[in-house]
Amino acid sequence: MTSDYWDGIYRTKDRTDVSWYESEPRHSQSLIRQYAVSSMSVVDVGGGASDLAVALLADGFDDVTVVDISPSAIEYFSGLPIKTVVADVREWLPGRHFDLWHDRAVGHFMTSPDDQSRYVGTLRRVLSPVGVAIIEGFAADGPESCSGLPVHRGFPTWVSEAIGDDFRMAAAGTYEHLTPWSSSQNFEWVVLVRQGADDTIRP
Numbered sequence: 601m602t603s604d605y606w607d608g609i610y611r612t613k614d615r616t617d618v619s620w621y622e623s624e625p626r627h628s629q630s631l632i633r634q635y636a637v638s639s640m641s642v643v644d645v646g647g648g649a650s651d652l653a654v655a656l657l658a659d660g661f662d663d664v665t666v667v668d669i670s671p672s673a674i675e676y677f678s679g680l681p682i683k684t685v686v687a688d689v690r691e692w693l694p695g696r697h698f699d700l701w702h703d704r705a706v707g708h709f710m711t712s713p714d715d716q717s718r719y720v721g722t723l724r725r726v727l728s729p730v731g732v733a734i735i736e737g738f739a740a741d742g743p744e745s746c747s748g749l750p751v752h753r754g755f756p757t758w759v760s761e762a763i764g765d766d767f768r769m770a771a772a773g774t775y776e777h778l779t780p781w782s783s784s785q786n787f788e789w790v791v792l793v794r795q796g797a798d799d800t801i802r803p
């Protein structure tokens with residue numbers, strides 16, 4: 601799961617010609633409308649060249665950051681009032697907190713205990729003491745791999761169990777994603793609300 605691997609994908613393929621592409625990020629946007637308000641700062645981790653950040657601007661959010669390991673992916677946002685960061689979510693150390701963490705299909709690449717613990721460490725460090733995390737990934741009956749890499753099916757549920765008692769699961773569910781070539785992929789999602797315990801490690 602290297603930067604070169606992902607950057608190669610975004611350099612050689614149109615952003616609309618990848619399995620995870622959505623012409624409208626309806627599902628994520630709807631969850632964010634339900635569980636966040638536009639005064640909240642948002643980070644879309646592994647956001648790639650998804651239109652979610654653009655949709656959030658249209659919804660009135662004005663502090664939106666996309667973090668991705670691929671520099672080519674986030675070039676998509678150049679010229680827009682969206683902050684971009686090239687970083688690996690497993691070791692990202694921003695000098696600030698975010699009120700809303702959104703992840704669609706990057707956490708599910710965390711297949712080793714080490715990667716999983718680093719992902720959860722970043723989430724805990726980055727999220728505000730009263731923040732909300734929305735995590736989406738392949739469901740237990742979803743595909744075994746994504747973009748040629750193995751995935752941890754059921755990752756969102758796993759995070760909800762592993763993250764700690766200072767988080768409450770506010771909601772969870774599943775949906776079907778259709779790839780641009782109409783293959784069906786079952787996703788699951790969770791909404792985790794932090795209970796205000798300020799044990800974050802200040803960056």
Ligand SMILES: C[S@@+](CC[C@H](N)C(=O)[O-])C[C@H]1O[C@@H](n2cnc3c(N)ncnc32)[C@H](O)[C@@H]1O
Nearest residue numbers: 606646647648650668669670688689704705706
């Ligand atoms: C399956 S795509 C999902 C993109 C976007 N979230 C969406 O739903 O359209 C996974 C994304 O995660 C990025 N990525 C993969 N590993 C990463 C890592 N360790 N840290 C940050 N980004 C990563 C990839 O470059 C890619 O943009």
